[in-house]
Amino acid sequence: MTHAHITAWAVAILLFMIAVFQERKQAKTKIIHMILRLFYLLIIGTGAWMLHSIASIPALYVVKTIVGIWVIFAMEMILVRKKKGKSTNVFWLQFTVAFVLVLYLGLKLPLGFYIFS
Numbered sequence: 001m002t003h004a005h006i007t008a009w010a011v012a013i014l015l016f017m018i019a020v021f022q023e024r025k026q027a028k029t030k031i032i033h034m035i036l037r038l039f040y041l042l043i044i045g046t047g048a049w050m051l052h053s054i055a056s057i058p059a060l061y062v063v064k065t066i067v068g069i070w071v072i073f074a075m076e077m078i079l080v081r082k083k084k085g086k087s088t089n090v091f092w093l094q095f096t097v098a099f100v101l102v103l104y105l106g107l108k109l110p111l112g113f114y115i116f117s
């Protein structure tokens with residue numbers, strides 16, 4: 001499930017970047033955005049599956065989940081606000097902070113790859 005989770009968020013980030021660049025060119029992003037939303041569900045689904053595999057859920061896992069949802073929230077806000085022509089600076093900042101944090105937490109927690117001790 002770790003690999004499915006990583007694949008899901010890696011594809012989502014890629015789709016998000018494509019949507020951002022398309023939006024800059026004022027091209028249509030509706031379909032990419034719809035597929036991206038499907039990947040949000042896959043990220044949450046695979047994450048929830050991993051949570052399900054552990055007997056009791058330590059606090060750091062709760063933080064990881066919240067920050068993961070925060071990344072998704074920031075991506076969605078950036079795309080929706082871009083479409084409306086509103087400023088996205090605050091959400092880019094949130095996206096960057098949350099993404100770095102979620103990578104750190106994901107790799108620190110013991111399932112799957114374990115880089116930071």
Ligand code: HEM
Pocket residue numbers: 002005006009043044045046047048050051061064065067068069071072099102103105106107108109110111112113114
């Ligand atoms: C875009 C959002 C997200 C990103 C970039 C992300 C990233 C990661 C990364 C890098 C790992 C480490 C994989 C490994 O150790 O091999 C991981 C593990 C995990 N993620 Fe996510 N994640 C996101 C969203 C979520 C969400 C929404 C949930 C909960 C529903 C979640 C739950 C988990 C769990 C339970 C693990 C296993 C932690 C462990 O290694 O012990 N993630 N994630």
